[in-house]
Amino acid sequence: MHRFYVPELSHDGVSQLPDDEAQHLARVLRLNAGDTVAVFDGKGREALACVESVASRRVTVKILEPRTPAPEAAVAVTLAQALLKSDKMDRVIRDAVMLGVSAIQPFVSRRTDVPRAALRTGVRQDRWDRTVVASVKQCGRAVVPPVLDTQDFAAVLASTSGRVRVMLVEPGSGGDVAVADVASLEGRRPSEAMVWVGPEGGWDPGEVRDAARAGVTLVSLGGRVLRADAAAAAAIAVLRYIWRDL
């Protein structure tokens, strides 16, 4: 069943697909009037629909009946991910969506190796948004989590106090700061949580200290160094397990 993202989904009548979704339906998949598809609004609603008309750049569908999307997680996890080089960031976003995150907060830390100028054009943000939608379609969710505006590490740290925050640190990188066993998070499932993952070059020791002081729980995922683009998915999967929220 092909799934299409229709943010302005009508509740019972006829909806028009956005341009890119219309083109995908008509030109790539070559579907026609009468075909059955699934549509979702990105806010959790999904429905079976019938393709009503296919013209160049204009495709309309008619809602048939509600359809159950993949379940949303109980813990609203925001992934705070230090900027990575382009394809690695895409991979992190794709995997995080698949593992049910509620939002992605990119940030710039001291060892971030991506020029901020690359962000100003908005090209990367557009690409991230498209990656999110593609992953949502593939994993069966009907919620499109936002990629928030990129901020500095300190700004994200300051603006998220009070939340349950978990920072993934490399083995031995805690310095004089205590690193918790991830198992210590068992038994208290929060309603929302923020998971912090550093850049390719790792955290600066000052950042780790600042985070600990601000009440962030530092955890390590074992004795081997995880690649920056694989760490978020491993951490989120384990946390979801710990919180009985897979």
Add this chain to the structure above:
Amino acid sequence: MHRFYVPELSHDGVSQLPDDEAQHLARVLRLNAGDTVAVFDGKGREALACVESVASRRVTVKILEPRTPAPEAAVAVTLAQALLKSDKMDRVIRDAVMLGVSAIQPFVSRRTDVPRAALRTGVRQDRWDRTVVASVKQCGRAVVPPVLDTQDFAAVLASTSGRVRVMLVEPGSGGDVAVADVASLEGRRPSEAMVWVGPEGGWDPGEVRDAARAGVTLVSLGGRVLRADAAAAAAIAVLRYIWRDL
């Protein structure tokens, strides 16, 4: 500290680096006699060493003292991974090594979308072996897990009876076969285990049935569909957590 893989590592005297490692040391990193490096033998031994001589294609190092590599896992996990397209398979292998697997067993299943002819030349096997070594270097292990010869699903199933085996299945794909909650694996840490992950197209229902009949535990990692190239890492991370073996 740069780390080099020296399978024929001398126990106290002088060792010669293999060609590719010698070239990497001399041409890429431009290290010289007198520089300190780390060397490991791929079987668990690691040492500090001093570069003794650098000539074209011939680099020798002298062992200084033992060095502690990243710890090996307590549960020897073999990842049985259905063949994926080239870059996806590389990613799976890289992540699996980082998460401490003892071996990788590629296999061909009914929905595998990779021509077997592509395997006969040995090019892929060479590439996988290089991917393993690169990941071992990055994550700090001193053990190089083997990528076993590719086999058919049925052959791997038949030759591994008696082992603890866990098959990752998509939500709802069990058909009439019972899918366990992954939490049911808590509390009994095996000394070795095999984790099965299917191809892009998913398992054929007959394969799922055959596996269940052969005593393989079917588990699902929650309600969302995981991409084939991300499933193994998420599953291994969760299993390591469950077995208190991160």
